[in-house]
Amino acid sequence: xxxxxxxxxxxxxxxxxxxxxxxxxxxxxxxxxxxxxxxxxxxxxxxxxxxxxxxxxxxxxxxxxxxxxxxxxxxxxxxxxxxxxxxxxxxxxxxxxxxxxxxxxxxxxxxxxxxxxxxxxxxxxxxxxxxxxxxxxxxxxxxxxxxxxxxxxxxxxxxxxxxxxxxxxxxxxxxxxxxxxxxxxxxxxxxxxxxxxxxxxxxxxxxxxxxxxxxxxxxxxxxxxxxxxxxxxxxxxxxxxxxxxxxxxxxxxxxxxxxxxxxxxxxxxxxxxxxxxxxxxxxxxxxxxxxxxxxxxxxxx
Numbered sequence: 001x002x003x004x005x006x007x008x009x010x011x012x013x014x015x016x017x018x019x020x021x022x023x024x025x026x027x028x029x030x031x032x033x034x035x036x037x038x039x040x041x042x043x044x045x046x047x048x049x050x051x052x053x054x055x056x057x058x059x060x061x062x063x064x065x066x067x068x069x070x071x072x073x074x075x076x077x078x079x080x081x082x083x084x085x086x087x088x089x090x091x092x093x094x095x096x097x098x099x100x101x102x103x104x105x106x107x108x109x110x111x112x113x114x115x116x117x118x119x120x121x122x123x124x125x126x127x128x129x130x131x132x133x134x135x136x137x138x139x140x141x142x143x144x145x146x147x148x149x150x151x152x153x154x155x156x157x158x159x160x161x162x163x164x165x166x167x168x169x170x171x172x173x174x175x176x177x178x179x180x181x182x183x184x185x186x187x188x189x190x191x192x193x194x195x196x197x198x199x200x201x202x203x204x205x206x207x208x209x210x211x212x213x214x215x216x217x218x219x220x221x222x223x224x225x226x227x228x229x230x231x232x233x234x235x236x237x238x239x240x241x242x243x244x245x246x247x248x249x250x251x252x253x254x255x256x257x258x259x260x261x262x263x264x265x266x267x268x269x270x271x272x273x274x275x276x277x278x279x280x281x282x283x284x285x286x287x288x289x290x291x292x293x294x295x296x297x298x299x300x301x
Contacts, residue, residue, distance in 0.1 A: 025075045025076065025077045025078075026075075026076045026077075026078070027074055027075055027076065028076055028089050028090050028092070029073055029074060029076075029089055029092060029095075030074050032092070032093065033094070033095065037095075038067075038070065038071055038074060041066055041067035041070055041071070041097075042066050042067060042097070042099060043065050043066065043067045043068070044065075044066060044099045044100075045062075045063065045064050045065070045066070045099070045100050045101070045102055045103045045105070045106045046062070046063065046066050046097055046098050046099040046100045046106050046109075047060060047061065047062045047063075047097075047098045047100065047106055047109050047110050047113060048060070048061055048062075048063065048066060048069070048070060048095055048096065048097050048098075049095065049096040049097075049098075049113070049119075050088070050092045050094075050095050050119075050121075051092070051093060051094050051095070051096065052091050052092065052093050053093040056120070057117050057119045057120075058088060058091055058092060058119055058120050058121050059088055059092075059119050059120075059121040059122055060110060060113045060114055060117060060119050060122055061110065062100075062103075062106040062107055062109070062110035063106065064103045064106070066097055066099070070095065073089060076089045076090070084121065087121075088121045102264075103261065104261050104264035104265045107261070107265050108265050110125070111125055114126050115127070115128065128162075130149060130162075131149065131159065131160035131161070131162070132147050132148070132149055132159060132160060132161055132162065132163070132165045132166075133147070133148050133149070133151050133157050133158060133159035133160050133161070133165070134146075134147060134157075134158040134159055134161070134165050134168060134169055134172075135147070135148050135151045135152075135155040135156065135157050135158070136155065136156050136158075136221065137154060137155050137156055138214055138215075138217070138218045140213060140214055140215055140218075141205065141213070141214060142203050142204065142205045142214065143176065143203070143204045143205075143214050143217060143218065143221070144201050144202065144203050144204075145169050145172060145173050145198075145201070145202045145203075145204070146169075146200060146201045146202070147165055147166060147169055156222070156225070158225045161266070164262060164265075166196075167196075167258055167262070168258065168259065168262045169198065169202065170193075170196045170198055170255075171254075171255035171256075171258040171259050171262075172221075172255075172259065173193060173198055173202045173204060174189070174193060174194070174251060174252075174255050175236050175240075175252065175255050175256065175259070176204045176217060176221075177189055177193070177204055178236075178239075178240045178243060178248065178251075178252055179217070179235075179236055179239035179240055180204065180205070180206045180207075180214075180217070180239075181206065181207050181208065182239060182240050182241075182242045182243050183208075183242065183244075184207055184208070185243055185244065185245050185248040186245070186247065186248050186251065188207045190202075190203075194251065204217075220232060220235050229259070229260070229263045232259075233256055233259070233260065236252070236256060237256075240252050
């Protein structure tokens with residue numbers, strides 16, 4: 001028999017998943033803290049502080065469910081995690097937990113700790129954010145929403161806040177659009193809005209009517225910024241109950257949750273901002289109220 005011409009036989013049986021890995025993924029936190037640490041974790045919201053062997057705080061995070069969040073750190077797969085993340089997991093010697101009443105409280109506590117501790121492995125939130133304001137105005141037919149560090153005259157002002165105001169404006173703009181255009185939904189929403197790309201000035205209007213009346217929306221928005229958050233959420237629910245597409249309903253629900261969480265966090269915020277210098281208003285944004293709303297022949301924002 002000519003063995004040199006013998007063809008190799010194919011292996012047709014399935015290899016068990018447990019045998020597909022020659023070496024299991026590293027689990028430095030499990031090795032160091034033990035299985036019982038992860039089994040006994042609380043499922044409540046809170047913040048966690050990761051320390052090294054010398055007690056230095058390496059990382060601060062927050063979680064809606066501490067047990068679920070910390071269990072995500074158990075496996076340190078070098079093919080899936082960034083090197084910075086791997087270095088953190090190898091350096092952690094112990095983890096401290098601080099339970100909070102809810103997720104919004106955990107978010108506020110995390111922000112406070114990041115500013116005061118400036119942990120080595122945290123990148124965002126470790127330095128004070130530039131104060132920003134949500135500004136808006138309407139002319140009865142259109143409503144404009146913008147963000148400014150130095151609000152100009154003629155605009156209603158809400159704030160100041162940090163960078164999170166960007167998410168509030170996006171959520172409000174989409175919710176107001178859905179309230180005005182429930183039958184059309186996102187099909188005629190300005191390009192980019194669904195993904196949070198609103199541009200410098202976001203203008204909300206009724207896409208069906210040539211002479212819309214937005215005075216009711218202006219009143220609802222005024223009451224919302226004055227503190228009637230529940231009334232605003234209920235009004236949005238009533239105006240958008242005819243949304244037909246599942247995607248639009250999902251976006252609406254996510255945006256309502258964003259608004260609720262933002263306002264809850266606002267109520268707990270204790271950090272103060274310095275008032276902006278009114279003389280610098282023209283240096284930041286062109287929010288000239290005389291140019292914002294123009295006729296069809298004029299420039300649009």
